[in-house]
Amino acid sequence: MDKTYQPQAIEQRIYDRWEKSGYFAPQGEGAPYCIVIPPPNVTGTLHMGHAFQDTIMDTLTRYHRMKGDRTLWQPGTDHAGIATQMVVERLLNAEGKSKHDLGREHFVARVWEWKEESGGLIAQQTRRLGASVDWSRDRFTMDEGLSAAVRKVFVQLYDEGLIYRGKRLVNWDPKLHTALSDLEVLTDDEDGHLWHFRYPLASGDGHLVVATTRPETMLGDSGVAVHPEDDRYRHLVGQEIILPLVGRRIPVIADDYVEPEFGSGCVKMTPAHDFNDYEIGKRHNLAMYNIFTDDAALNDEVPERFRGMERFAARKAIVAELDELGLLEKVEDYVVKIPRGDRSGVVVEPYLTDQWYVKIEPLAKPAIEAVESGRIRFVPENWSKTYFEWMYNIQDWCISRQLWWGHRIPAWYDDEGNIYVGDDESAVREKYQLKSIALRQDDDVLDTWFSSALWPFSTMGWPEKTDELQQFYPGSVLVTGFDIIFFWVARMIMFGLKFMDDVPFREVYIHGLIRDQDGQKMSKSKGNVLDPIDLIDGIDLESLVEKRTRGMMQDHLGPKIEKATRKHFPDGIDQFGTDALRLTFAALATTGRDIRFDLGRIEGYKNFCNKLWNAARYVLMNTESLDTGDVKFSSADRWIKSQLNKVTADMHQHLSAYRLDLALHSVYEFTWHEFCDWYLELSKPILQSDDSSDAEKRGTRQTLIEVLETILRLLHPLMPFVTEEIWQAVAPRASIAGDTIMLRPYPEVTPDAEDAEAVADIEWVKQFILGIRQIRGEMDISPGKALVVILQGASESDLRRAATEENLLRRVGRVESVSTLDAGEEPPAAATALLGDMRLLVPMKGLIDVDAERTRLTKQLDKVKAELERSNNKLGNKNFVNNAPPDVVTQERERIAEFERTIAQLIEQIGKLDELV
């Protein structure tokens, strides 16, 4: 074995072997355990969020696989309608072509080409993370089988009246020319204006003032609304307004929706271009004037001089004209909520179009009930509130998109516009008994999330009744970010209940978002994106700068990003390896909060990999001559096995509760600070001393290899590569058969391993050595210098331990000799450490500075005095003594007694020092 751990030499080789050997496929006869991967965009690349999520899922998967469950982690990718289509359109644009030049069929073919070309990348990157997904079952949302599932669901929902086509106001993206669901629209505060216009009354008696943030929509106004109780305007309700610039007569109506305090208390009504106005318009039968083209330019509905104007140009022109006419009362600065398409970034326009909708309420009801009743549990629990909040206020889901890339809607129209829905054209003809009439398929495709909603069962072969469905539906847990609870989680629950008659998973583990070191969201335009692969393989500064500034949409950000990158990563990024990255994610995977990715921590976990590596080297070096024969276990052997048992219990507890951070913390602490720091050191005296018997040496060698092998299995779900690599060398030594650690059983708790006596003995040894080390450290005595130690006030058990463990004390504590003070014998001038009631004396002769020792003891004394005072105050309080639980009071009394003994000893010892001066 190399002296240091070199991840890059190992990881890919190990993964290839795992995959080729078929270890990732479900096996055995255990209880089924299943996670479906949230399918990433097939043409995308791996980002920190994926890496984090994959780490969590892989850890759970490996844990359950080792526990003997029949475990499936179902992989796959998503066609990501809008995102993918946009990328390919951009590629075409770069060639000077548009999708219309190619036509639908060729364009879609081109997207498939792009998918084949780039589709392997994210899968390759996922492999680098060590993800143990069953690649043999890889699925894509536009595979034939999954597409058939989509059609079946659509047809059935349509036949049941749960999908309908309707003309309604939708969020229209004028750049992408498609409708969007509410969820795909992001609303943000932006600086804008509030324009106050005068609308003349038809009667000629003056005007009303209306305020608007969107002057261009006034060309589509079909009314003015006031509050029914507003005395200022009550008498005007029912009268008419002459709409300026247009000349249309429009009514004044009264509606509760109007807030009298806002602006003038009069609101212009544009029912075809505003969601609130639309609702009010319907209540009052107002006309709906659609004034936009699908590019959001003005159409032929408006006066000729405005036609063809782009919406923001039109805004200027309209304000200018009204101003000229003396109808502009004032303009105020105003913060406006601006809705933008999450993909295009352009302002979304409420737009009247024909779209397909899912009638959601009948589906939402059981989905709410499933969470209320606990059939599905959110972890952490409070995310269920977010879920309920949305589900109670859910709106019908607009599922049609005016795109070419996606599942084409299985609906056909005849020349009269009648709708026929079925699996394909011939099925439709048969179903509706249509003979020779012409049919034309709907041009639209379905929202990407429609197929994602079927993922937990479509990947298992639904609608066929497959073995997989039988075994792996419902899944065990869904692991995802809170940002897609609405997009995806809720919809899977609704469709799962509808089509499988059962929930799609029993638990939903919601993790936080990965942010940068300053808590900022990682984004290309901020230039703060970290690529998980760069953390694994490392990257030099110049490449990192180049990567972060390449292909910027806004060129002016480049220099800023470059500067920040050079500042944060002056030496680029080191190579940390996959295991270190995974450990970092696990450590940060605390519930209910976002994660600032901290480079400092990944370095620490790389060191942990190295620590484990070197511990293994030590164990292997010392177990070459494992033979059979009598075995005797030392107290150190029994102690470490007892401690190991506790960590094992911790791991089961924390991993079952999705607390990867606590699990890691526990096993890290044990491995480094108990196994390496203490046990390996305590094993050396036994193995290297001629005084130990062969049986004792055998006991320690056996324990070394046994505990190490168990640690590897405990750690494997968290850090699969290094544990496998080491295990390959360790297993034969431990006489363990098996080709891979990943299919070995996860360690179980064995109550027999607990050994309170050994734990107490070794705890005593540790305290002894720590006391000596403290003297050494604070007295500046070189670590190499062996010290003479005299015991004063030793009890019988102290004497027993000093005798049995003398070898450990000498070698690990670097103690030259341990002797006891005879009764009545005067102790020499010495530095002191306390071990219970016993004093450890290190004679000073030329070694120790009296003043320094006095300072050191005084410092200890002050500390204990402070503690004593606090405890005395407590016990002096009658209320405490009367009300606190008896064991707490007893414990406090014991502490006081101990403090007092310690103080007495320290004072005595300080007195001794003073005599010397």
Added chain:
RNA sequence: GGGCGAUUAGCUCAGGGGUAGAGCGCCACGUUGACAUCGUGGAGGUCGCAGGUUCGAAACCCGCAUCGCCCA
């Protein structure tokens, strides 16, 4: 406007009615036959502020402040 979360050591974060924790960073010493990606010792915090409950609050409750997110 409604809701959720956060505020603990210089930094990143655990914890949680009775003794304040980790990693990194910092200081000092050290090449001891696993590991300098290391070892040993040490410094460092009135747990955001103000009330309340309690014998006892960093923790529970109420309010406030700051930051972040979600929904309107």
